Amino acid sequence: MNQNIDYPDFFELVNRRYSCRNFSDAPVSRDVINAVLETARVAPSACNRQPYKFLVIDSPELCKVVYGCYNRSWICTASTFIIAVGNHNEAWHRDYDDKDATDIDVAIAVEHICLAATSLKLATCWVCNFQKSILIKGLDIPEGWEPIVVIPIGYPADSEPEKTRKQIEDIVKWGKF
Numbered sequence: 725m726n727q728n729i730d731y732p733d734f735f736e737l738v739n740r741r742y743s744c745r746n747f748s749d750a751p752v753s754r755d756v757i758n759a760v761l762e763t764a765r766v767a768p769s770a771c772n773r774q775p776y777k778f779l780v781i782d783s784p785e786l787c788k789v790v791y792g793c794y795n796r797s798w799i800c801t802a803s804t805f806i807i808a809v810g811n812h813n814e815a816w817h818r819d820y821d822d823k824d825a826t827d828i829d830v831a832i833a834v835e836h837i838c839l840a841a842t843s844l845k846l847a848t849c850w851v852c853n854f855q856k857s858i859l860i861k862g863l864d865i866p867e868g869w870e871p872i873v874v875i876p877i878g879y880p881a882d883s884e885p886e887k888t889r890k891q892i893e894d895i896v897k898w899g900k901f
């Protein structure tokens with residue numbers, strides 16, 4: 725095992741990830757997508773339920789379905805997508821209030837995907853503001869499964885924009901709220 729992953733490298737990777745909304749035409753190999761997806765496979769999930777599947781969309785026919793689910797023209801610059809689909813019945817629910825961990829579990833795996841992609845010089849974007857019903861119908865997603873995140877993935881056509889973030893003291897409290 726490589727013991728040399730240190731904080732500066734990790735921070736640089738995390739800081740380099742950004743939401744790409746303009747992809748180049750360069751094709752993404754299935755080997756690269758498989759490598760990225762391995763990092764989703766090893767993600768943690770509540771009670772290790774792993775209540776998700778990841779649909780890889782890289783045919784022009786199915787890309788059209790994805791383009792149709794999200795009303796922004798930039799999405800058509802991508803020609804590969806990973807659709808994270810969650811199953812609320814498979815996911816862990818907290819006993820006393822039935823709080824459902826599906827979205828948390830999916831979110832962790834999706835961020836693994838985005839970071840792994842960044843490490844391979846690919847770019848991604850989290851997309852949640854899509855029409856679920858279009859994906860369910862067009863991708864034959866069965867009952868019980870919910871498309872939660874659409875991830876366009878590809879080589880970026882633009883350079884990384886400036887990050888805008890709150891200051892650390894605005895989000896961290898040492899001690900009580």
Ligand SMILES: Cc1cc2nc3c(=O)[nH]c(=O)nc-3n(C[C@H](O)[C@H](O)[C@H](O)COP(=O)(O)O)c2cc1C
Binds near residue numbers: 744849850852887
């Ligand atoms: C849960 C979630 C949903 C998001 N949905 C969308 C979306 O539908 N469309 C979009 O363009 N960006 C979406 N984003 C990207 C955010 O706008 C972006 O992460 C944020 O503005 C910070 O910018 P950065 O990712 O470039 O650092 C989403 C991000 C998250 C985490």
